[in-house]
Amino acid sequence: MSLESVKAHFKQWHRDVDVMEFDTSSATVELAAEAIGVIPARIAKTLSFRGDGEQAMLIVAAGDAKIDNKKFRNTFGFKARMLNPDEVLEQTGHAIGGVCPFGLENNLDVYLDVSMKRFETLFPACGSSNSAIELTTEEIFYYSFAKEWVDVCKGWEEAEPEENITLINQHTKNA
Template identity: 60%
Template sequence: MSYETVVGYFKEVGRDEDILQFNSSSATVEQAAAVLQVIPARIAKTLSFRGQDEEALLIVAAGDTKIDNKKFKTTFNVKPRMLDAETVVEKTGHPVGGVCPFALATAMPIYLDISLQRFTTVFPAAGSRNSAIELTPEELYTYAQAIQWVDVCKEWDTSLT
């Protein structure tokens, strides 16, 4: 149902035809990059964390990044702890490997990492382990209804565009 929910969400804004569905898995950054024939950094991975008061939050970051524990704690005033797979599905409505910031099962804050701003377009998942949609970072921000851009990642290649 998750994929169908995301398609419905994008249908409301006239972008459902832009969702890509694949015959093979795009569940990991590497798989998605291979299927889309793009560099892994352009995959917009959605990461699920526990925020303050145990509330869930999502961070969408470039595929070549890792969470920087110090930056995360400074930004959110809590040590980064990822949600377990069962909680991810419960909170987002999307399966691990298809988690995206669209059409969520429960409302939660969504943040976009500045690592995505290097690219003209990026590819977040679309609610399944074999789908994606190509969006500009600004479109991603809008459609995800993000709260703000944050700087919570490390190890990304600033020379890539």
């Protein structure tokens, strides 16, 4: 049902046909990167947190980024507390492994982390553990009805995308 809600969401822009479905799992950043054939950093992962009230909030970040608790608190004014799997499903309509900011069960605040801006395109999930869509950062912002860009992640600044590509190429040659 979740994949269908995402496809219905994209149908209004005639982008439902761009949703990719895989024979293998794409439920984690690593599995999604492998299924698509890109570096893990280009997977746009959606993280679910308790908002300031009853509603959850979503942060979409690059696959190699991790939430920086201090940055999160400075940006939002409260401690980052992730939802448990049942709460994620209840709030988003998507199960863990397919969570995305599209076709949501509830009208949630969506924020995009600047860690994604270094890529031309990224691949967010599409509501199931074996789907994705390739979008520009501008498209992710537009289609997710994001509120704003934020800087709440760490760990992604250390390696530039070119370095990651070089590492993957070296790994492929050595395999």
